[in-house]
Amino acid sequence: MTATATSSAARIEIELGERSYPILIGAGLIDQASTWEGLPRASTALIVTNEVVGPLYAERVKRALQPHYARVLTVVLPDGESHKTWETLNRIFDVLLGEACDRKTVLFALGGGVIGDMTGFAAACYMRGVPFVQVPTTLLSQVDSSVGGKTAVNHPMGKNMIGAFYQPVRVVCDLDTLQTLPARELSAGLAEVIKYGPIHDMAFLDWIEAQLPALMARDVTALSWAVQRSCEIKAEVVGQDERESGLRAILNFGHTFGHAIEAGLGFGVWLHGEAVGCGMLMAARLSQRLGHVDQAFVDRLATLVGRAGLPLVGPALGASSYLEHMRVDKKAQNGDIRFVLIQQPGQAVVQGAPDALVAEVIEQSCRA
Numbered sequence: 001m002t003a004t005a006t007s008s009a010a011r012i013e014i015e016l017g018e019r020s021y022p023i024l025i026g027a028g029l030i031d032q033a034s035t036w037e038g039l040p041r042a043s044t045a046l047i048v049t050n051e052v053v054g055p056l057y058a059e060r061v062k063r064a065l066q067p068h069y070a071r072v073l074t075v076v077l078p079d080g081e082s083h084k085t086w087e088t089l090n091r092i093f094d095v096l097l098g099e100a101c102d103r104k105t106v107l108f109a110l111g112g113g114v115i116g117d118m119t120g121f122a123a124a125c126y127m128r129g130v131p132f133v134q135v136p137t138t139l140l141s142q143v144d145s146s147v148g149g150k151t152a153v154n155h156p157m158g159k160n161m162i163g164a165f166y167q168p169v170r171v172v173c174d175l176d177t178l179q180t181l182p183a184r185e186l187s188a189g190l191a192e193v194i195k196y197g198p199i200h201d202m203a204f205l206d207w208i209e210a211q212l213p214a215l216m217a218r219d220v221t222a223l224s225w226a227v228q229r230s231c232e233i234k235a236e237v238v239g240q241d242e243r244e245s246g247l248r249a250i251l252n253f254g255h256t257f258g259h260a261i262e263a264g265l266g267f268g269v270w271l272h273g274e275a276v277g278c279g280m281l282m283a284a285r286l287s288q289r290l291g292h293v294d295q296a297f298v299d300r301l302a303t304l305v306g307r308a309g310l311p312l313v314g315p316a317l318g319a320s321s322y323l324e325h326m327r328v329d330k331k332a333q334n335g336d337i338r339f340v341l342i343q344q345p346g347q348a349v350v351q352g353a354p355d356a357l358v359a360e361v362i363e364q365s366c367r368a
């Protein structure tokens with residue numbers, strides 16, 4: 001991973017051999033011609049977006065792409081996690097096939113993580129693989145989901161269960177798009193920013209604590225560093241373990257509990273970032289009960305998660321429901337759940353824990 005920064009833009013390289021690509025981070029990138037230069041040549045580009053983001057940004061992206069592609073098509077999908085399904089994915093294939101798009105066609109994912117994950121999966125599958133570009137427009141997708149090549153749709157029995165590892169050819173994080181993001185979505189994104197502190201970089205956690213008011217006020221300088229540092233950490237991890245055979249699992253801190261919240265409540269009731277925020281607290285409590293970190297660390301994390309506008313108390317689904325969902329987590333082995341825990345502040349470890357202890361932590365975390 002290498003990073004360069006100027007006052008207005010940063011470029012981070014994800015180093016994965018022939019699958020390497022840059023992440024561009026800056027304000028106003030959509031309208032800058034250089035953003036779109038040097039992409040794979042093709043006759044057709046397909047912008048995949050949704051009914052919320054499309055009206056805000058699709059025309060501008062289309063204008064920017066027109067000098068490079070003879071045809072720029074757009075498909076507008078329904079909005080939300082509940083539509084991250086096989087049926088919605090098929091709508092992308094319907095357009096690709098209906099418009100006779102060839103195997104050089106470049107897909108552009110314009111939206112948050114839901115659009116990014118589905119577009120990436122469509123790109124991985126269509127004619128056994130076409131290039132795609134991530135244009136993430138939520139904080140969560142700029143700091144996490146657009147980077148690293150995890151693509152998927154949900155199955156009613158589990159989150160992101162059907163998918164592929166498939167890297168984009170470029171990631172374009174235009175910070176200006178974050179100005180139109182609803183406050184609740186900004187908070188959800190902050191959960192994934194906070195995550196990078198306990199697992200890898202406590203100095204970054206110090207910085208987030210100090211800069212939280214600026215981040216919540218959408219100060220572009222603060223947002224720029226939050227996105228850049230998050231992407232640097234993610235690039236470092238993904239560069240070492242692209243397909244999650246070990247290290248990459250640390251990026252799932254809070255996700256094992258979080259996915260159980262999302263699936264247990266029904267996808268879309270809690271936002272992914274909200275579930276991750278609350279899940280991080282459950283994982284931190286479990287880390288404390290296993291003797292890795294002290295109560296002061298748990299309290300510190302809870303204070304920050306609360307200040308970021310995220311829920312602190314888990315939904316009372318019952319410990320058995322959580323455990324049932326967590327047994328189908330992708331990290332589980334032979335039905336044994338494995339958690340990303342904090343071994344010491346700034347360092348994560350993946351390990352199992354007795355069901356009874358996990359159940360106690362869940363019950364404690366779901367009491368108001």
Ligand code: NAD
Pocket residue numbers: 050052053056079080081084111112113114115117137138139140141144145146147148149150151160177178179180181182185188189272273
């Ligand atoms: P999202 O894609 O649903 O976007 C959140 C909401 O904000 C949506 O209503 C969307 O239409 C709207 N929106 C997006 N950009 C906007 C903008 N600029 N202005 C106004 N509204 C805007 O949710 P998300 O939080 O971006 O992503 C969550 C998804 O990402 C989950 O499905 C999760 O599983 C996935 N994810 C994937 C990875 C990965 O590595 N692939 C990592 C983390 C999360």
Ligand code: GLY
Pocket residue numbers: 144145147148150248249251252
């Ligand atoms: N968001 C977790 C990962 O990319 O591995």
